Amino acid sequence: MKALVPSGGTGSRLRPITHTSAKQLVPVANKPILFYGLESLAAAGITDVGLVVGETAAEIQAAVGDGSAWGLHVTYIRQDAPLGLAHTVLIAREFLGGDDFVMYLGDNILKGGVKAICDEFAAQKPNAQILLAQVPEPQRFGVAELDGERVVRLVEKPAAPPSDWALVGVYVFDAHIHDAVRAITPSARGELEITDAIQWLIDAGLDVRAHRIDGWWKDTGRLEDLLEANRLILEGIAPDVRGAVGGTSRIDGSVILAAGASVEGSTIRGPAVIGEGARIVDSFVGPYSSIGANCVIEDSEIEHSVIMDGCTIRGMHRLEDSLLGREVTVERGESKPKAYRLMVGDHGRVGVI
Numbered sequence: 001m002k003a004l005v006p007s008g009g010t011g012s013r014l015r016p017i018t019h020t021s022a023k024q025l026v027p028v029a030n031k032p033i034l035f036y037g038l039e040s041l042a043a044a045g046i047t048d049v050g051l052v053v054g055e056t057a058a059e060i061q062a063a064v065g066d067g068s069a070w071g072l073h074v075t076y077i078r079q080d081a082p083l084g085l086a087h088t089v090l091i092a093r094e095f096l097g098g099d100d101f102v103m104y105l106g107d108n109i110l111k112g113g114v115k116a117i118c119d120e121f122a123a124q125k126p127n128a129q130i131l132l133a134q135v136p137e138p139q140r141f142g143v144a145e146l147d148g149e150r151v152v153r154l155v156e157k158p159a160a161p162p163s164d165w166a167l168v169g170v171y172v173f174d175a176h177i178h179d180a181v182r183a184i185t186p187s188a189r190g191e192l193e194i195t196d197a198i199q200w201l202i203d204a205g206l207d208v209r210a211h212r213i214d215g216w217w218k219d220t221g222r223l224e225d226l227l228e229a230n231r232l233i234l235e236g237i238a239p240d241v242r243g244a245v246g247g248t249s250r251i252d253g254s255v256i257l258a259a260g261a262s263v264e265g266s267t268i269r270g271p272a273v274i275g276e277g278a279r280i281v282d283s284f285v286g287p288y289s290s291i292g293a294n295c296v297i298e299d300s301e302i303e304h305s306v307i308m309d310g311c312t313i314r315g316m317h318r319l320e321d322s323l324l325g326r327e328v329t330v331e332r333g334e335s336k337p338k339a340y341r342l343m344v345g346d347h348g349r350v351g352v353i
Contacts, residue, residue, distance in 0.1 A: 001118055001172075002099050003041045006088045007034060007106030008054030008079045022056035024106040025063055026226065026323075027308060029233040030256075030273045030290050032063060033220050037104045040113035042070040046102065050095040052077045052088045084191030086181040089173075098175045103194075105169035109229050111215035114170060120211060121172040127206040128177065128198060131168035133217050141166035142195045144210060151208040154195045165210070167195070168217045176206055223323055230306050231288040234271035243274065253287070266297075275309065292326075 007024045024034035041049060049072050053060050057078065067074030077092050085103070089096070100121065102114055110131075121129050130151060132144055138161035145153040145162040155162060171194065180197040187193045202208050218229040239254050243261030253270030257263065261278040268274065268285045275293035285291060286303030293309045300316040308326045313319065315332030324330065 001046055001122070002096060002101040003046045003049045004052065004088065004092050004096065004101050004103045005034075005037060005041075005049060005106050006052045006079075006085055006103070007060055008052050008056075008082055008088070022059050023221065024056075025059060026220070027290065027292065027306065028109065028220065028226065028230045029237065030275050030292060033109060033226075033229075034060070034064070034106045036109045037106060038064070038067070038070045038072060040110065040115075041102070041104060042072055043113050044102075044115040044118045046118070047071065048073055048075075050075050050077050050092050051106075052079050052092065054079050054082060082191070084186070085194035086184060086192035086197040089177055089194075089197070090181045090192065093178060096178075100172065100174050103171045103173065105219070107220050108169035108217065109220065109233070110168065110170055110213070110217045111232070112213070117170065117172060117211050124209070125174075126209045127174050128201050128208045129172040129211055130198065130208065131170045131217075132165040132210050132212050133168050134164050134212075135166040136164070138164045138166050143167070146210055149210050151198070151202060151210050153202065154199050156193070156195050165212065168213060169219055171198070176201060176204075180204075226323065227288075227304060227306065227321060230290055231304065234273065234288055234290070237271055237273065239270070243278075258293070286320075 025032040049067060051064065051074050053076055061076060064074060075095050077095060079088060079091060102118055104114065117131065135141060139157060139159060142154055142156045143158055143161045143163055144151050144165050144167065177197060180200040181192060183200055184192060184196045198208060216232055218225050220226040220229050237254050237256055241251060241255060241257045242259040243257040245251055246264040248265050249263045250267045255268050255270040256273040258274060258276040260276045261274045263280045266280045266283045269287055271287055272285055272289045274280065274291045277294040278291050279296050281298045283297045283299060284301045288304040289302050290306045292307055295307055295310065296312045298314045300313045301318050303320045305320060305322040307324045310327035311324050312329045316330055
């Protein structure tokens with residue numbers, strides 16, 4: 001079995017972060033989102049991976065390389081425009097050949113990985129298998145109508161959902177999917193939709209089955225979901241303190257403090273992760289925080305946030321539910337009269353209390 005990993009999206013819902021960084025490389029618990037998927041594929045015994053890339057191809061290629069870090073062989077497939085997930089299958093035809101394959105969206109994280117799903121597909125040999133998760137707001141997703149474990153119909157973001165089972169960004173296909181992606185036409189938004197291709201398989205009488213997941217899954221395309229994924233992953237970490245902890249500092253709970261990091265006169269309350277070379281001085285870093293490499297946090301309080309590499313935060317008495325891109329500086333001035341002074345890029349978002 002091979003794998004196809006679409007990673008060419010522009011990440012418009014995470015702007016301005018994605019103006020300068022591929023959304024698949026935004027870190028969750030200090031690890032790029034894409035790496036979780038690659039680790040999952042390697043754990044499932046898959047070695048041949050097609051990585052579909054677009055405008056951010058150079059950045060992704062620099063981060064992933066040839067895939068050998070995970071025991072993978074990565075082939076890069078260029079998608080000149082984001083024309084839909086079914087389009088990625090269309091352009092990957094030469095790479096995929098007639099093999100079964102798992103499609104794992106590069107900005108998704110799935111607890112428990114894909115080994116069990118791939119093994120089930122190999123044993124039962126349907127033509128396609130989709131993953132479903134029970135969600136509270138199914139109208140936000142593609143939704144499956146089921147007859148037992150067979151999929152009867154897929155509906156994209158329905159006003160009246162036929163179930164509360166939403167499509168997860170992981171699919172397994174045999175070679176029939178190539179007929180489907182050639183047969184469908186672009187949707188109203190000009191894309192070849194994978195849901196339309198799966199519906200074509202259903203209408204053609206082919207065997208499309210559902211695998212209901214009982215763990216968590218996150219599409220990290222929105223800030224809220226990315227922070228939630230960060231929280232869920234941090235809940236599973238084990239303490240690993242390798243950096244320097246000053247005498248008056250406290251480390252409570254599950255905290256990863258990387259080598260070369262230092263904590264001075266501060267409290268770190270886990271679960272939290274502090275990257276290499278980071279300095280935490282006279283500050284409080286609260287639960288569900290990921291602090292990247294070479295950050296400086298002074299006289300500040302941070303909680304439930306993702307702070308990327310090279311940031312400087314000074315004098316912030318409370319920063320929470322936040323995502324800061326690389327090498328951002330946030331500091332409180334002492335000049336009078338007191339005022340907020342901001343420089344915010346296109347599509348930025350600032351909350352002030």
